[in-house]
Amino acid sequence: EVQLVQSGAEVKKPGESLKISCKGSGYRFTSQWIGWVRQMPGKGLEWMGIIYPGDSDTRYSPSFQGQVTISADKSISTAYLQWSSLKASDTAMYYCGRFAYDILTGYFDYWGQGTLVTVSS
Amino acid sequence: DIVMTQSPDSLAVSLGERATINCKSSQSVLYSSNNKNSLAWYQHKPGQPPKLLIYWASTRESGVPDRFSGSGSGTDFTLTISSLQAEDVAVYYCQQYYTTPHTFGQGTKLEIK
Numbered sequence: 001e002v003q004l005v006q007s008g009a010e011v012k013k014p015g016e017s018l019k020i021s022c023k024g025s026g027y028r029f030t031s032q033w034i035g036w037v038r039q040m041p042g043k044g045l046e047w048m049g050i051i052y053p054g055d056s057d058t059r060y061s062p063s064f065q066g067q068v069t070i071s072a073d074k075s076i077s078t079a080y081l082q083w084s085s086l087k088a089s090d091t092a093m094y095y096c097g098r099f100a101y102d103i104l105t106g107y108f109d110y111w112g113q114g115t116l117v118t119v120s121s
Numbered sequence: 122d123i124v125m126t127q128s129p130d131s132l133a134v135s136l137g138e139r140a141t142i143n144c145k146s147s148q149s150v151l152y153s154s155n156n157k158n159s160l161a162w163y164q165h166k167p168g169q170p171p172k173l174l175i176y177w178a179s180t181r182e183s184g185v186p187d188r189f190s191g192s193g194s195g196t197d198f199t200l201t202i203s204s205l206q207a208e209d210v211a212v213y214y215c216q217q218y219y220t221t222p223h224t225f226g227q228g229t230k231l232e233i234k
Contacts, residue, residue: 035223037171044228045163045171045214050221061222062122095170105152107161107218109182111170 002026004034004096004112011118012086019082020115022096029077030054033099033106036070036081040092050099051079059104086119093117123147123217127226133234140202142229144215149195152219159219162191162200165228166211174213175200207233 007021022034035050049060053072060070069082079096094115097108124147134140150159158178163171173182175191178198188203202209210233215226 037225044212045165045216045225047216047223047225050223059221063222097171100176104221105154105159105218107159107173107176107216107223108163108171109173109176111172114170 002098002110004098004110006094006096006112006115009116009118011120013121014086014088014119016086016119017082017084018086018117019080020094020117022079022081022112024077024079024098027098030074031102033102033104034072034079035097035099035108036068036079037095037097037108038064038092039095040089045095048081048094052102053077053079086117088119088121090117091119122222123150123220123224125215125217125224125226127213127215127229129229130227131230131232133232134202134205135234136207137204138234140205140209140231142200142213142215142231144193144198144200144226146196146198146217150217150219151195158194158198159217160191160193160198161216161218162189163214163216164209164211165214171214202231205231205233 036048038046048064053074072079096112098110099106100109160178162175165171179191212228
């Protein structure tokens with residue numbers, strides 16, 4: 001059974017760093033893209049970026065390029081989303097999702113349960 | 122970026138009636154390798170992750186009730202729920218996966234009238 005299990009909710013202060021995780025199981029982790037999607041409070045879904053764990057090829061949305069870092073550790077089948085200096089505007093639910101295929105033209109067929117990040121002084 | 126525009130923003134439909142949600146892309150999302158449109162539909166309920174309903178514009182994901190159907194090509198797409206059930210109350214999103222970033226529409230909130 002394919003599963004994506006995300007790390008737990010976080011409460012941080014502005015300026016702090018954070019790394020959240022998404023652990024895949026039940027499939028070949030290195031062979032399918034994994035991506036991150038943001039949902040700010042009361043807003044819609046925003047595609048942030050994706051990574052191919054097999055070679056760490058990473059693509060970012062221009063809206064998020066330079067704001068976050070996406071990485072993966074294939075030895076433990078885990079993808080990460082990282083901030084070096086959080087802002088209040090980073091407060092959101094973050095979902096990871098797995099591409100249905102190993103090609104770039106893919107939709108999310110499985111999703112993590114979401115990680116709520118709250119940034120407040 | 123390809124801009125995805127959904128209409129309407131919200132929709133109220135009576136139980137058992139048809140619900141139709143539209144999605145327009147700012148450019149064609151036809152994937153030449155298989156001649157299919159790179160368009161997916163997701164259902165998102167509060168407290169849950171999004172759920173894939175439709176991919177390649179019209180292919181229903183396994184386990185999705187057949188009252189959900191997708192249609193369209195090129196730049197204009199439609200999600201239809203043939204007979205609305207109470208459990209269909211959710212926000213629905215279209216997404217193009219033709220080119221990165223794989224942009225979502227703004228969402229359509231579906232409620233019971």
